[in-house]
Amino acid sequence: MSHSHPTTTSATAAPNAADLPRRTTRTRPRGFSTEATFIGRSLRHAVRDVESMLMAVALPVMLMLMFTFVFGGALDPDGGYVDYVVPGIILTCAGFGAASTSLSVASDMTSGFVDRLRTMPVRASAVITGHVAASLARNLFATSVVLLVAVAIGFRPSAGVGEWLATIGLVALYILAITYLFAAIGLAAKSPESANGYGFILLFLPYVSSAFVPVETMPRWLEVFADNQPITPIIDALRALLIGTEMGASGYLAVGWCLLILAVAAVWAAVLFNAKAGRR
Template sequence: MPEHIAPAPSRVGDLITMAARSLRLTSRNAEALLISLTLPVILMLLFVYLFGGAIDTGTAYVTYVVPGVLLLCAGFGASLTAQTVSTDMSSGAIDRFRSMDVSGAAVLTGHVTASLARNVVSTALVLAVAFAIGFRPVAGLREWLLAAGVVVMFVLAISAVSAVIGLLARTQEGASGFTFFMTFLPYPSSAFVPVDTMPGWVQGFAENQPVTPVIETLRALLLGGPAGSNALLAAAWCGGIFVVSVLLARVLFHRRVR
């Protein structure tokens, strides 16, 4: 086997090690972790109890809003990925890893895997609070598993984008600022109000951005009803974003470490 190609067990071991390291880094950033876990819950409570009575969605507002809040979780959780990647690139950690023959792919994949783990916790927290305040889905086991797959697909896509942002940004503050645009995307979508209640020029954007078909697919799975073309659109958006982000991350990483 050529010396520059690590055996498969070694690559898997590097990935596990880097994911565990990223989780440890997250646990040490208690303030950011607390915000990413609790802010989606606070926003859900805010919308349900302050604005829900004034918004007609044809169903209990908490039932309508939960799928969108789940994607807010992904955005807040993924923002930590951008910050930790940026820190690695600017602190000299990558040089140390390369001296130990740890690939850049393992480092970045570790960050994305840690993001997925964080989002599992935040999603479970949001669902627990949602059930406590009246969320009543009609999904069976199959629909729950499919919904979990949709959330994982979205988390992987947005975490890959965050890794790219972390490679572009030179500081943690810059990385955090760039990720604001990702966390903003659920708002001009069908997350909190029906798209047809928005001004016409906003509707065009809301109907043709990646978050809306993901939310509508989750609603169809959890609350019943046809997903229509939304499931295919959600898969196409998430798959396309993930592939493009991986390719960009590879190019950017090699440029940063030359």
């Protein structure tokens, strides 16, 4: 007689979903909160870096004083040289102020700061936006100080409200373009020191333009270069807006050059950033 043994089945109870460890998902900040954070960071650094701010203002002011009071009498015996030189000083001031962006960007890239951001739910590329926006605000402030000093030593613009608004817009566009270019240089450089050296080359462009003397007074080979580089039409456009000289095609050329520099620099910076920091 065969005995049937009861078959025992060991059923494994399905785990309760509430008992499972929850997977944490990183949510990116919405809107422009990340960019606003890095803009605030860059502005705080700019406020703390008093020496850089002083140099960005002091160097253009010293150049303006030197050219006005040392060379101005020889260049314009009638005493109107300060009106001629101020537009060039404005762009020189913007260049000095924007140059620090390459150093700041290179420092962030080489210090590991951007690498740490890759572990966080933020857009690491926002750090570049922060540097550029902070540079724009910082340089507009420095330009205002330079203009006040210029008025104090005899600069008398004839611009109306419309011309002043156009001047502010053109200066802001130039600062934005040149800052993005310096940011790209900071990304391309292997160290903050080399970034500072590469960017310094751009600061010489105003000296071979119509900033301090008419290009017609230069040797022919230098006149051709000065007349066809981007700084000259921007300065001529500012001069026309501020003191009423003939605008001609300078306005269109100035805006066109600024937009071209901005587009090329922004694309270059994006490519370099993605290559070095990884796409976010």
